Amino acid sequence: MELRHLRYFIAVAEMRSVRAASEHLHVTQPAISRQIQDLEDAIGATLFERTPRGLKLTAAGSAYLGEARDILARVDAANRLAHRIASGVHGRLRVGFVENASWSGLVLSALNAFQQAAGDVALELQPMNTPEQLDAIAAERLDGGFCYRFGAWPDGFASLPLLEQGVVLAVPEHSALGKHGPVSARDLSGTPFIAFPRHVYAAYYDRLISACAERGLTLDIRQEASTETAILSLVAAGVGAALVNAANRERPPARVRFVDVHDLDVRLPLEFCFIDRHGNAALQRFIDLLKAHSQPPA
Structure with a gap:
């Protein structure tokens, strides 16, 4: 049995005529009659009386007509769903993101x-740092992610470059640092710092420490925290200063002030x-x- x-059966049943069904379907009458006979033979029942x-x-x-309509409706729905999924307008998309990037x-616009x-x-957004996202993408727990790049991506990965940001100094609001404008890296010598533990993102950590060293600054790291949200909370509490993503300017936390470091380019x-x-x-x-x-824009 085929669809x-x-x-053919539904058309004949609704029009009560092989001839009318033939004209509607643009199929010859003998072909329709043969298909109806094959259908009756397959199910072992007479479907029509000739009057x-x-x-x-x-x-x-009559009973078969309702079921046949339901079957075709479900097939049509399945076809539409498959087409929508293949067109990318239905399904599921799991996206990771570094919180401050969003x-x-x-x-946000995208x-x-x-x-x-x-x-x-179904768009599922999951905040994660870059190494966590890469692991989740590789394990197929995420479909993609907004990540900060330092070095090569893992084998089999592709990426779309979007934008570049830099770092900015975060200090407690009453700190004397930056009261009169940007500072230099050397001005920060002896300042207690809060930073990521190296294991959270070794490539970024090493790049930041190296950039500071190139400008004559050795960071005096007194406290570590695994997220920038936690780091900025410690800055607000007066524990120390921190070099953080400049995207944090978009949502400055209470009791934190941001200062440019004019000679530090990360x-x-x-x-x-x-x-x-x-x-x-x-x-x-x-x-x-x-x-x-x-x-x-052009």
Whole structure:
């Protein structure tokens, strides 16, 4: 039995005529009659009675008509769903992000545009630092993530460069540092610092320490915290200063002031990372949207 048997049967049942069904379906009358006979043989029941006024459904035919309509409706729904998934407008997309990258600008705009364009995609956002995201993407717990790049990505990964940010000095609001404008790295000698533990993101840690050393500054790290939110909380409490992502200017915490360090240039390149051969249409739609949003206006 094939779907065309059901379609021919439904057309004949609704029009009560092989001839009318033939004209509607653009199929010859003998072909339709043969398919109806094959259907009756397959299920072992007579579906139609022939009367002077045309064809009439038997009791078995009436019961079969409702089921046949339901089957075709479900097949059509399955076809539409498969098409929507393949088009990237239905399904699930799991995206990781470093929290401060999502506070303004490109990332927020892209997420909002994706929700507008593909509202039937279940978008799951998970805040994680970059190494956690890379592990989750490799383990297929995430489809992609907004990560800061230091060094090569793991084998099999691809990425879309988005923007670059830098670092800024965070100090307690009553600190004398930066009261009259930007400072130099050497001005920070002897200042107690709060920083990430090296194991959280070794590549970034090493780059930051190296950049400071190049400017004659050895960081006096008195306290460590695993997130910038925790680091900034310690700064607010007066524990020390910290060099943090300049994106934090978008959401300055209470009792913290940001100061530029004019001779310290630590680039934080933000990229969207994913497995190169991913096969997720929703992810590809998101990547295409990110590309469109990251292009400067003509």
